[in-house]
Amino acid sequence: MSDPIIRIEGLDKIYAGKSGSGKEDVGSFQALRQVDLSIERGEIFALLGPNGAGKTTLISVVCGLASPTRGTVWVDGFDNVKQYRDARERIGLVPQELTNEAFETVWNTVSFSRGLFGKPPNPKHIERVLKSLTLWDKRHNRLMTLSGGMKRRVLIAKALSHEPRILFLDEPTAGVDVELRREMWEVVRELRDQGVTIILTTHYIEEAEEMADRIGVINNGEVILVEETNALIEKLGRKQLTLQLFDPLDSIPDSLATFELALSDTGEELIYSYESSSKQRDSSGISTLLRALEAAGIGVKDLHTRQSSLEDIFVDLVKERA
Numbered sequence: 001m002s003d004p005i006i007r008i009e010g011l012d013k014i015y016a017g018k019s020g021s022g023k024e025d026v027g028s029f030q031a032l033r034q035v036d037l038s039i040e041r042g043e044i045f046a047l048l049g050p051n052g053a054g055k056t057t058l059i060s061v062v063c064g065l066a067s068p069t070r071g072t073v074w075v076d077g078f079d080n081v082k083q084y085r086d087a088r089e090r091i092g093l094v095p096q097e098l099t100n101e102a103f104e105t106v107w108n109t110v111s112f113s114r115g116l117f118g119k120p121p122n123p124k125h126i127e128r129v130l131k132s133l134t135l136w137d138k139r140h141n142r143l144m145t146l147s148g149g150m151k152r153r154v155l156i157a158k159a160l161s162h163e164p165r166i167l168f169l170d171e172p173t174a175g176v177d178v179e180l181r182r183e184m185w186e187v188v189r190e191l192r193d194q195g196v197t198i199i200l201t202t203h204y205i206e207e208a209e210e211m212a213d214r215i216g217v218i219n220n221g222e223v224i225l226v227e228e229t230n231a232l233i234e235k236l237g238r239k240q241l242t243l244q245l246f247d248p249l250d251s252i253p254d255s256l257a258t259f260e261l262a263l264s265d266t267g268e269e270l271i272y273s274y275e276s277s278s279k280q281r282d283s284s285g286i287s288t289l290l291r292a293l294e295a296a297g298i299g300v301k302d303l304h305t306r307q308s309s310l311e312d313i314f315v316d317l318v319k320e321r322a
């Protein structure tokens, strides 16, 4: 963790308050606030945040599509404003929207993208990219004849056409079905295995949890947390023990007041929340609780535990900051 491929320091982005016509002042809007972030070589980094959090803005600034108001971004050592071309050439961007040229063939559209970066043609590279994305058999097809999944893969192929070291995927699986989502995850993992650093944005927590080595949470333009995925789940995760009772309770007896308990609406279930971090994996809390229940004459029919997911963690974090 010492040689980041992307370094972002003190980044602010304020959109000027002009209406579409540019005449009317509609008030400026700060979309990024003092963002400091480093992306390590070869990792998959997920930027997780609700709608409007600033994910696309952050990507746009790093990719040089939007200018920073303050702060600096280095891409593989190059300042992305002062050394724009060197920085940009290292980046591939898969945008959120499917904007493909319907009548163009797969081969032409991907080759053309490479040309946009001023790179000389390299049919071998294009062949490699298309094969790795299982698009080779479709290379002579017009884009309009492809399935949704294939069209998404064409976007990735275009982004990889100029041999970037870093790939940004903006909401790669927004609105796609579960099967396609899994297929996209597989493609992304393979790219990482080939040495490409991946930064993806998502508001699907499952996606971040499944894919990312590290997760950054962004809310209201602020990066509020950056953590290794496993550590995040471990550190902030809580477990819940649900106890199904023989006889429903009206309220939680005073003798159980020391435990963090909640009663279900029907009174048939007691829900006990406790820390699940490794330091506190001592489950004595549970046996003490069970003894206390017995002493209070409360019979337990069944029980099960549940690890709180990143979803709960995320909701809590965003709530805390609201």
Ligand SMILES: Nc1ncnc2c1ncn2[C@@H]1O[C@H](COP(=O)(O)OP(=O)(O)OP(=O)(O)O)[C@@H](O)[C@H]1O
Pocket: 015, 016, 029, 030, 031, 049, 050, 051, 052, 053, 054, 055, 056, 057, 058, 203
């Ligand atoms: N060109 C613009 N001019 C003014 N405000 C903008 C502009 N682009 C984005 N914003 C505002 O900046 C904030 C962040 O938008 P952004 O698109 O970065 O969010 P996001 O996290 O990518 O959201 P989503 O998950 O919905 O794509 C939003 O409040 C948005 O309205």
